[in-house]
Amino acid sequence: MLNFPLQQLPERTTVPRTYGLTMVMDKGLGTEEARNLLSVGAPYVDIIKLGFGTSLISPNLTEKVKLYQAADIPVYFGGTLFEAFLVRNQFEDYVTFMEQHNIRHVEVSDGSITIPHTEKCGYIEQLAKRGFHVLSEVGSKDATNIMAPYKWIELMRDELAAGASYVIAEAREAGNVGIYRDSGEVRQGLVQEILTQIPEKQIIWEAPQKAQQMYFLSLLSANVNLGNIAPTEVIPLEAMRIGLRGDTFHLYLDK
Numbered sequence: 001m002l003n004f005p006l007q008q009l010p011e012r013t014t015v016p017r018t019y020g021l022t023m024v025m026d027k028g029l030g031t032e033e034a035r036n037l038l039s040v041g042a043p044y045v046d047i048i049k050l051g052f053g054t055s056l057i058s059p060n061l062t063e064k065v066k067l068y069q070a071a072d073i074p075v076y077f078g079g080t081l082f083e084a085f086l087v088r089n090q091f092e093d094y095v096t097f098m099e100q101h102n103i104r105h106v107e108v109s110d111g112s113i114t115i116p117h118t119e120k121c122g123y124i125e126q127l128a129k130r131g132f133h134v135l136s137e138v139g140s141k142d143a144t145n146i147m148a149p150y151k152w153i154e155l156m157r158d159e160l161a162a163g164a165s166y167v168i169a170e171a172r173e174a175g176n177v178g179i180y181r182d183s184g185e186v187r188q189g190l191v192q193e194i195l196t197q198i199p200e201k202q203i204i205w206e207a208p209q210k211a212q213q214m215y216f217l218s219l220l221s222a223n224v225n226l227g228n229i230a231p232t233e234v235i236p237l238e239a240m241r242i243g244l245r246g247d248t249f250h251l252y253l254d255k
Contacts (some may be wrong), residue, residue: 001043008253009242010222016101017046020223024231025173027051031060034067041234051173058150065101079109079137087113106183109137111170117155121162128163139170139178149193156198171206172226186215213237214247
């Protein structure tokens with residue numbers, strides 16, 4: 001969506017996208033803030049995550065979910081909420097909660113609790129068979145839990161095979177764990193090794209920081225899947241995707 005034709009811009013995938021996704025994290029927006037987000041960001045937002053456990057305490061939940069869905073933007077609850085129900089033996093209650101709000105996307109994660117991997121894959125398979133679009137998050141929220149690249153690949157491969165539509169590379173909302181060092185620096189060797197085995201179109205890289213977004217755009221092009229984007233960063237990110245920001249200004253110009 002351009003207000004005037006400009007040459008030498010990369011071709012973006014079109015809505016509804018299956019890759020080139022921008023996943024936005026709503027950490028408790030008010031209804032009017034959600035309307036404001038949609039007024040400018042709707043053409044560029046592909047999916048919205050209601051972060052961590054905020055869905056359980058947001059008083060405007062029903063109205064806001066309907067608002068996003070009316071704009072044809074899928075909504076899902078944060079993986080931490082899935083884990084909060086699971087650790088209390090309330091998995092079926094969680095499914096009921098999603099169905100009450102016509103939520104058809106679900107994040108399956110184990111970043112805060114330990115779930116045997118076969119059991120995690122079982123939840124993915126069960127939810128996929130029940131018609132949910134599963135986004136499976138890989139990686140721990142514990143900065144001291146450092147997995148070897150082969151383990152990331154093994155987990156991602158198994159979770160896709162179990163029925164996940166996408167695997168999410170964990171970073172938290174701050175971008176300082178998982179695929180990043182505590183400084184926010186990308187673990188480049190890890191990322192590049194993952195990409196030797198896992199299809200890039202099926203990975204959503206959590207990248208809340210501008211430098212992280214820039215890294216993946218430079219590595220994988222304008223149509224990389226990026227997640228945990230702040231509502232205020234939707235337009236800046238789209239500008240950076242297509243070379244309309246200083247960081248990527250020269251990426252697409254003819255030499």
